[in-house]
Amino acid sequence: xxxxxxxxxxxxxxxxxxxxxxxVTGPRQVGKTTMLQKLMxxxxxxxxxxxxxxxxxxxxxxPELFLQLHKPxxxxxxVQYAPELFAYIKMNVDKNHAxxxxxxxxxxxxxxxxxxxxxxxxxVAVLSLTSLSQAEIAGGxxxxxxxxxxxxxxxKAGRTEIDTGGIFERIYKGSMPAIVxxxxxNNQIFYSSYLSTYIxxxxxxxxxxxxxLRFLQFITAVAARCGQMVNVAEIARDADINQTxxxxxxxxxxxxxIIFYLHPYSNNLLKRLVKTPKxxxxxxxxxxxxxxWSSAExxxxxxxxxxxxxxxxxxxxxxxxxxxxxxxxxYYYRDKDAKEIDVVLEHDGILNPIEIKKTSNPGTELIKVxxxxxxxxxxxxxxxxxxxxxxxxxxxxxxxxxxxxxx
Numbered sequence: 057x058x059x060x061x062x063x064x065x066x067x068x069x070x071x072x073x074x075x076x077x078x079x080v081t082g083p084r085q086v087g088k089t090t091m092l093q094k095l096m097x098x099x100x101x102x103x104x105x106x107x108x109x110x111x112x113x114x115x116x117x118x119p120e121l122f123l124q125l126h127k128p129x130x131x132x133x134x135v136q137y138a139p140e141l142f143a144y145i146k147m148n149v150d151k152n153h154a155x156x157x158x159x160x161x162x163x164x165x166x167x168x169x170x171x172x173x174x175x176x177x178x179x180v181a182v183l184s185l186t187s188l189s190q191a192e193i194a195g196g197x198x199x200x201x202x203x204x205x206x207x208x209x210x211x212k213a214g215r216t217e218i219d220t221g222g223i224f225e226r227i228y229k230g231s232m233p234a235i236v237x238x239x240x241x242n243n244q245i246f247y248s249s250y251l252s253t254y255i256x257x258x259x260x261x262x263x264x265x266x267x268x269l270r271f272l273q274f275i276t277a278v279a280a281r282c283g284q285m286v287n288v289a290e291i292a293r294d295a296d297i298n299q300t301x302x303x304x305x306x307x308x309x310x311x312x313x314i315i316f317y318l319h320p321y322s323n324n325l326l327k328r329l330v331k332t333p334k335x336x337x338x339x340x341x342x343x344x345x346x347x348x349w350s351s352a353e354x355x356x357x358x359x360x361x362x363x364x365x366x367x368x369x370x371x372x373x374x375x376x377x378x379x380x381x382x383x384x385x386x387y388y389y390r391d392k393d394a395k396e397i398d399v400v401l402e403h404d405g406i407l408n409p410i411e412i413k414k415t416s417n418p419g420t421e422l423i424k425v426x427x428x429x430x431x432x433x434x435x436x437x438x439x440x441x442x443x444x445x446x447x448x449x450x451x452x453x454x455x456x457x458x459x460x461x462x463x
Contacts, residue, residue, distance in 0.1 A: 058237065059090070059094055060087075060188060060192055060193070060195075060233060060236065060237060061192065061195070062087065062091045062185070062188075062192060062379070063189065063191065063192060063197055063198060063379035063380065064080075064091065064183060064185055064378075064379050064380075064381070065091060065094075065095060066197075067183060067379075067380065067381040068080070068091070068092070068095060068159075068183065069095065071181035071183070071381070072155065072156035072159075073155055073156065074155060074181070075155060075156070075179065075180060075181040076149040076152075076153065076154060076155055076156070076157045076158065076179050076180075077145060077149060077157070077158045077159075077160065077176055077179050077180040077181070078156065078158070078159050078160070078180070078181050078183065079135075079160045079161070079162065079172060079180050079181070079182045079183070080092065080159070080160070080161050080162075080183050080184075080185055081161070081162050081163070081182065081183070081184055081185070081313065082161075082163065082184055082185035082186060082313050083163055083186075083187075083254075083312055083313040083314055083338070084163050084250075084253070084254060084257075084258065085232055085233070085234060085250065086185055086186060086187045086188075086232065086233065086313075087185065087188075087233045088133075088161040088163075088185050089105075089131075089133055089161060090233070091185065092131050092159055092161065093131070096131060099129070100129060101129040101130060101131055101159070102126055102127070102129070102130040102131070103130070103131045103133070104126045104130065104131070104132055104133065105132075105133035105134060106132065106133060106134045106135060106137040106138055107133065107134050107137075112137050112138060115137070115138035115140065115141055116137075116138045116140050119138065119140045119141045119143070119144040120144055122138075122141065122144075123141070123144050123145070123148060128148065128152075128154065128157035128158055129154075129156060129157055129158075129159075130157075130158060130159070131159040131160075131161070132158065132159070132160050132161075133161050134161060134162060134163065135160040135161065135162050136162040136163065136164040136171075139170075139171035142171045142172065142174070142175035142176060143175050145158055145175070145176065146175045146176055146179065149176075149179050150179075163258060163312065163313070164258060164261070164262065164311055164312060183381055184313075184378045185378075186231075186313070186338045186371075186374075186375050186378055186379075187230070187231035187232050187233070187338055187339045188231040188232070188233055188236050189231070189372060189375040189376060189379055190226070190372055190461065190463055191214075191215075191376065191379075191463075192379070193226075193231070193236055194214070194215055194216065196214040196215060198211065198214075198376050198379070198380075199376070199380065200376050200377045200380050200382055200384065201372075201373045201376040201377075201401075201463055202401070202403065202408070203401070203408040203410070203437070203438045203439070203440045203456060203458075204438070205456070208448060208456065208458065208462065209448070211462050212448055212462055215461060215462060216461075217446055217447070217459070217461060218460075218461040219444075219446060220356065220414075220416065220444045221352070221353075221356065222461075223365075223368075223444065223460050223461060224352045224353075224355055224356040224361070224365075225352040226368075227340045227341075227344070227352070227355065227364055227365065227368045228243070228340070228341065228344050228349065228351065228352035228355050229243060229341055229352070230243065230247075230339050230340055230341015230342060230344070230345075231338075231339050231340070231341060232246070232250070232339060232341060234246060235341060243341060243344075243345060244345065247341065247342055247345035247346075248345075250342075251272065251275070251342075251345075252268075254312070255268050255271055255272065256268065258312055259271055259308055259312070262308050262311065262312075263304070263305075263308060266305075270295065270296065270297060271305065273294070273295045273296065274291065274295035274297060274302070274305050275309065275314075275346060276294075276295075276346045276347070277290075277291045277294035277295045278291055278306070278309065278315065278335065279337065279342070279343045279346035279347050280294075280346075280347055280360075281335060282335060282336055282337055282343050282363055282364065282367040283334065283335075283336060283362075283363035283364070283366040283367045283370070284334060284335065284363065285330070285332045285333070285334050285335075286306070286317070286332055286333055286334070286335050287332075288302045288303055288306070291306075306335075313338065314337060314338065314339075314342070315335055315336065315337055315338070316335075316336055316338065316371075316374065317333035317334065317335055317336070318333060318334045318336065318370065318386055318387055318388045318399070319333045319387055319388075320332070320333070320387060320388060320389060320390060321387035321388065321389045321400045321402070321407075321429075321432075323432050323433050323434055329390065329391055329392050330390045334388055336367045336370050336371055336374075337367060337371065338371050338374075338375075339371075340364055340367055340368045340371070343364060343367060344364070347360060361414060362413075362414055365412065365414055365460070366398060366412045368460075369399075369412045369442050369460060369463060370386070370398075370399060370412070372463040373386065373399065373401075373410075373463055374386060376463065384401070385401065385402040385403060386399060386400070386401055386402075387399070387400045387402065388400060389409075389428060389429065391428055395425050395428060396425070397409045397410070397411065397425055397426065397428060397429070398410055398411050398412045399412070400429065402434065405434065405435070406434065406435055406436070406437040407429050407432060407434050407435065407436050407437065408436075408437055408438055408439060408440065409423075409425075409426040409429055409436065409439040409440075410439065410440050410441075410442060411423070411425070411426075411439075411440075411441045411442070412441075412442050412443070413441060413442075413443045413444075414443065414444055415443050415444060415445075416443060416444040416445045416446070417445065418441040418443050418445065418451065418457055419451070420451055420452075422441050422451075423439055423441065423451055423455045426439045426455070438454055438455065438456060439454060439455040439456075440455065440456045440457070440458050441455070441456075441457050441458070442458045442459075442460055442463065443457065443458075443459070443460065444459070444460060445457050445459055446459055447459065448462065
């Protein structure tokens with residue numbers, strides 16, 4: 057298996073020089089440990105995993121002895137299993153002031169963050185690793201996605217054009233390193249075992265009362281609604297659970313880094329007419345498995361192609377920010393007449409509206425909706441239609457046509 061270089065490596069190296077503790081969060085099997093072990097090569101940093109039950113028991117019962125045995129610099133994997141360590145890591149850090157002393161990984165974001173914020177505030181850099189981005193698969197390094205012609209031309213120079221079939225192949229295959237690198241060639245077998253391991257280990261660790269089959273029904277109902285406004289009542293009905301359970305279980309999926317939300321955009325002049333967020337998965341391969349598409353070709357022609365394409369594009373834009381250690385300010389906008397802008401990017405005091413379409417020939421009718429933002433107190437800047445047109449283009453001077461493969 058050839059290692060796929062991760063964009064986040066540069067950020068890890070940078071913050072290691074500045075912070076005593078570096079925490080990399082993200083779901084299982086996205087490559088957190090692989091990336092950090094690659095960066096450890098040729099250094100004196102030790103390694104210990106709390107997936108090892110003996111190590112976990114010691115870390116929980118005698119954290120002081122555990123840290124004597126595993127002296128920094130050290131990488132402690134799956135640290136969420138022993139929150140007892142945080143207070144002792146803090147004592148070590150406050151005594152020694154050594155940058156990069158502790159590298160930690162964890163796959164339960166909120167559970168982790170509680171202990172981290174209480175014990176390590178101001179001492180820890182928290183980074184988020186997702187499944188692979190398009191740019192990483194293509195072998196290039198990327199800046200956060202923005203709608204700026206100079207930046208877009210730079211992105212284009214480092215990439216290879218991919219046609220519609222190729223994009224849907226990538227959407228169907230997903231972005232987990234084991235699949236992309238060819239270690240696991242069969243998507244169905246990979247995602248089947250991934251889900252059962254993940255439900256049995258992580259989901260049940262967060263909530264003992266969860267029935268595995270019921271949770272599988274639930275996550276399938278959620279996947280069928282990717283790219284849509286969250287409807288808890290419908291999800292609960294399809295999964296045969298109550299709405300409180302559905303809300304709690306959505307919280308678990310977010311905690312484990314499986315899903316994320318786009319919230320509706322509003323500011324002091326543009327009132328929030330819709331309060332419900334839209335829901336997306338980081339990995340479209342998991343969506344395709346759960347919604348039972350048998351191939352990329354059937355997906356491309358199927359009823360969900362628009363929703364899954366939107367999910368893919370939104371997740372890819374988000375990854376370009378997270379991979380640079382930044383949190384994106386991404387929203388959607390919907391007015392009282394149900395007119396909707398798929399994505400609103402806010403940065404540097406401007407708004408960029410984005411429409412996502414399967415067409416390869418977008419026209420001016422697609423950008424009319426961008427005018428909805430003109431009432432906002434933050435000025436609207438360049439807009440874009442991200443679509444299947446194979447080359448970078450423009451509808452007019454203020455609105456660009458960006459191929460999906462360029463994100």
